[in-house]
Amino acid sequence: MRIHQLTPRLSNQIAAGEVIERPSSVVKELLENCIDAGATHIDIEVEQAGIKLIKVRDNASGIHKDDLALALSRHATSKISVIEDLEGISSLGFRGEALASISSVSRLKLSSSQDDSGQGWVVSVEGKDMAADISPVAHGKGTTVEMRDLFFNTPARRKFLRAEKTEFTHIDESVKRLALSHFDIAFTLRHNQRMVFNLKAATTKLEKERRLAAICGNDFIQNVFAIDLQQGGMRLSGWIGDPTYSKSQAIHQYFYVNGRMVRDKVVTHAVKQAYQDVLYQSRHPVYILYLELDPQAVDVNVHPTKHEVRFRESRQVHDLIFRGLYRAIADLRPAELPGTPVSETRPEESEINSMEASQVLLGLGDVKPVLNDPSRKIGYESAWLAPLMSVSEQQRSYALLRSAVPNENTPTSPGQESSSEQNEMPPLGYALAQLQGIYILAQNKEGLVIVDMHAAHERISYERLKKSYQTQGIVSQPLLVPITLSLSQKEIGAVEEHQGVFVSLGLKIDILGSELVVIRDVPALLRDSNIELLLRDILADLLTHGSSTRTEELINELLATMACRSAVRANRHLSLMEMNALLREMERTERIGQCNHGRPTWVFKTMVELDKWFLRGQ
Numbered sequence: 001m002r003i004h005q006l007t008p009r010l011s012n013q014i015a016a017g018e019v020i021e022r023p024s025s026v027v028k029e030l031l032e033n034c035i036d037a038g039a040t041h042i043d044i045e046v047e048q049a050g051i052k053l054i055k056v057r058d059n060a061s062g063i064h065k066d067d068l069a070l071a072l073s074r075h076a077t078s079k080i081s082v083i084e085d086l087e088g089i090s091s092l093g094f095r096g097e098a099l100a101s102i103s104s105v106s107r108l109k110l111s112s113s114q115d116d117s118g119q120g121w122v123v124s125v126e127g128k129d130m131a132a133d134i135s136p137v138a139h140g141k142g143t144t145v146e147m148r149d150l151f152f153n154t155p156a157r158r159k160f161l162r163a164e165k166t167e168f169t170h171i172d173e174s175v176k177r178l179a180l181s182h183f184d185i186a187f188t189l190r191h192n193q194r195m196v197f198n199l200k201a202a203t204t205k206l207e208k209e210r211r212l213a214a215i216c217g218n219d220f221i222q223n224v225f226a227i228d229l230q231q232g233g234m235r236l237s238g239w240i241g242d243p244t245y246s247k248s249q250a251i252h253q254y255f256y257v258n259g260r261m262v263r264d265k266v267v268t269h270a271v272k273q274a275y276q277d278v279l280y281q282s283r284h285p286v287y288i289l290y291l292e293l294d295p296q297a298v299d300v301n302v303h304p305t306k307h308e309v310r311f312r313e314s315r316q317v318h319d320l321i322f323r324g325l326y327r328a329i330a331d332l333r334p335a336e337l338p339g340t341p342v343s344e345t346r347p348e349e350s351e352i353n354s355m356e357a358s359q360v361l362l363g364l365g366d367v368k369p370v371l372n373d374p375s376r377k378i379g380y381e382s383a384w385l386a387p388l389m390s391v392s393e394q395q396r397s398y399a400l401l402r403s404a405v406p407n408e409n410t411p412t413s414p415g416q417e418s419s420s421e422q423n424e425m426p427p428l429g430y431a432l433a434q435l436q437g438i439y440i441l442a443q444n445k446e447g448l449v450i451v452d453m454h455a456a457h458e459r460i461s462y463e464r465l466k467k468s469y470q471t472q473g474i475v476s477q478p479l480l481v482p483i484t485l486s487l488s489q490k491e492i493g494a495v496e497e498h499q500g501v502f503v504s505l506g507l508k509i510d511i512l513g514s515e516l517v518v519i520r521d522v523p524a525l526l527r528d529s530n531i532e533l534l535l536r537d538i539l540a541d542l543l544t545h546g547s548s549t550r551t552e553e554l555i556n557e558l559l560a561t562m563a564c565r566s567a568v569r570a571n572r573h574l575s576l577m578e579m580n581a582l583l584r585e586m587e588r589t590e591r592i593g594q595c596n597h598g599r600p601t602w603v604f605k606t607m608v609e610l611d612k613w614f615l616r617g618q
C-alpha cells in the first residue's frame with residue numbers, strides 16, 4: 001500500500017482517542033475553555049450522561065465571527081503563538097485540539113457573540129470533510145457549545161462507555177474539580193432536566209466553605225483545616241483532613257498546580273509521608289491543595305489531557321508539601337489551630353506543675369509528685385477558649401477547635417490572660433473519673449471529653465522518644481562484618497551523589513567498584529534490621545524522589561513499638577491527679593489526636609449534643 005495523507009477528520013479522530021476518553025472529558029475541555037475566556041457564570045446541561053447531549057454556556061468574551069470555523073480546526077488556538085509561550089503557560093488549554101477532537105466524534109454546534117447586541121453567529125459540523133457553515137443566531141454575550149451524539153461515528157469507542165450512572169459520576173467529578181479551583185465562577189449542572197447543583201460564586205471564607213460543603217459534604221468541612229504556607233517563591237494553600245477523618249479509598253484528594261488539577265507521584269508521596277504514623281492502617285487522607293509557583297518552573301505540556309505535569313525542582317516541591325503538612329498535622333492540638341505560632345502561646349515548662357506529675361505517671365522524669373489542684377485553674381492558653389459558637393453535628397473533638405477561634409472581643413495576644421474565671425479552663429478540661437479502666441472522662445467548659453488513656457499515653461511516649469532521639473542525632477556504629485552488595489550503575493551513581501545524605505542517616509558506604517559497595521557503619525538503633533533492604537529502599541527513593549526518609553521511618557517504627565510497650569495498660573487505676581496530668585501533657589504533645597496506630601485518642605461531646613440525646617429544650 002502506498003503512503004497517503006490522512007483526512008483532517010481521521011487525524012482529528014485519532015487525536016480524540018487521547019483527549020476524549022468519555023463524556024466527562026468533553027465536559028472538562030469545554031469548561032476549561034470557558035474559564036480561559038474569563039467566564040464568571042457557566043451553565044452545563046447534560047442528557048443521558050452526556051452521550052446524547054452536552055451543552056455548555058458561558059458569559060465570557062465570546063469568539064470573533066471570523067474565528068468560529070477556525071476554532072474547530074486542529075492546532076488552532078488563541079492562547080500561544082511562539083515556542084517561548086510554552087514555557088510559561090497560564091491558561092488551562094493551549095494545544096488547540098479539544099474542539100477539533102470533539103467535533104470529529106460528535107455533532108457539534110458552536111454559537112457565540114462578543115457583545116450585548118443579542119446577535120451572534122453559529123457554526124456546526126457533522127459532515128465527513130468537517131466543513132463548517134456559518135449563519136446568524138440570537139445569542140447574548142458569551143459562547144455556547146452544544147455537542148450531540150458522542151461517538152456516533154466511532155462505534156468501537158461507544159462500546160467502551162459504561163452505564164449511564166457511572167458516566168454521569170465522571171461528569172459530576174469533572175465539574176467539581178473545576179469548581180474547587182475556581183471559586184469566583186458560578187456553576188450550574190443539570191442532568192436530564194434535573195438540577196444537580198447550583199454553585200454561586202464564592203469570595204468570602206464563609207461562601208467558600210459553603211461550596212466546599214456542597215461538593216465534599218458537611219462532615220468534610222468540619223474535619224479539615226485550612227493551611228497557607230510559602231517557601232522559595234512557592235505557595236501552598238488549601239485544606240487538609242484531620243488524620244482521624246480518613247477514607248478507605250483515595251477520594252477527596254485534590255491537588256492543583258496553578259489552578260490545574262493534576263496527579264503527580266512526587267505530590268502523592270510527599271502527602272503520604274506527612275501523614276505517616278497518624279493514619280489508621282491503610283486509610284487515605286483527604287486534602288484539597290493548591291500549589292502556586294512560577295509557570296516557568298513547571299512543564300504542563302506532558303500529556304494531551306494535561307493531568308500530569310513535570311516540576312523543574314521536584315525536590316523543592318516535595319519538601320514544601322511534606323514539611324508543610326507534617327508540621328500542620330503535628331500542631332493539631334486540643335488548644336491550637338493549625339498555623340498558630342505555637343511557641344509564643346506555650347508557657348515555660350517550669351510554669352506547669354502538671355508536667356512533673358505526668359512524668360511520674362509516664363515514668364520518664366524524676367520522681368517528684370506535685371499535686372495539680374484543679375481549683376488553681378492554670379490559666380494557660382485560656383485565650384483560646386472563646387465563647388461557644390455554633391457547634392452542632394461534629395462527631396469529633398474539633399468542634400472545640402473551631403469554637404476556640406478567638407472572636408473579636410476576646411484578647412488573643414500571647415500571654416494576655418483574660419480575667420474572667422470561666423475562661424480559664426484548659427482545653428481538655430479536668431478529669432471526673434476513670435471508666436472501666438480504659439477511658440478518662442473529663443469535663444471542660446463546653447462539654448464532655450473522653451480520652452482513651454492507653455492511646456493518648458502511647459502518643460505522648462512516642463513523641464518524647466522521637467524528640468530525644470532527634471536531639472541526640474543518629475548514633476551510628478560499625479558493623480562487625482561489613483556488608484558487601486552489588487548495585488546497578490544507576491544506584492552507584494546515587495550513592496556517590498548523595499554521600500552526605502547517607503552520612504546524616506548514619507550509614508557509611510564505600511564504593512568498591514563500578515557495581516559494588518560495602519556498608520561499614522549503620523545506625524545503632526537499626527543494627528538488627530535488614531540493612532541491605534534498607535539501602536535498596538533508600539536508593540529507590542533517591543532515584544525516584546530525590547530524597548528518602550526510610551531510615552527515619554524505620555527508626556520511628558521502632559520507637560513506636562517501644563512507646564506502645566511502655567504506655568499505660570487498660571485496668572490500671574489512675575488517680576484524678578494522674579489523669580489531669582495526662583490531660584495537660586496531651587495538650588502539649590504533637591499529633592496528640594491519634595495514637596501511633598492512627599486511632600483517635602480523644603473525642604468530645606458538646607453540651608448541645610448531649611442535650612440533643614435527652615431532647616432537652618426541644
Ligand code: ADP
Nearest residue numbers: 033037071077078093094095096097098099143
Ligand atoms: P485550546 O483551548 O487549547 O486553545 P480548543 O480547541 O479548546 O483549544 O479551543 C480553540 C480556541 O477556541 C481557543 O483557543 C479559544 O480561542 C476559542 N474558544 C473555545 N471555547 C471558547 C469559549 N467558551 N469562549 C471563548 N473562546 C473560546
Ligand code: MG
Nearest residue numbers: 029033093098
Ligand atoms: Mg481548550
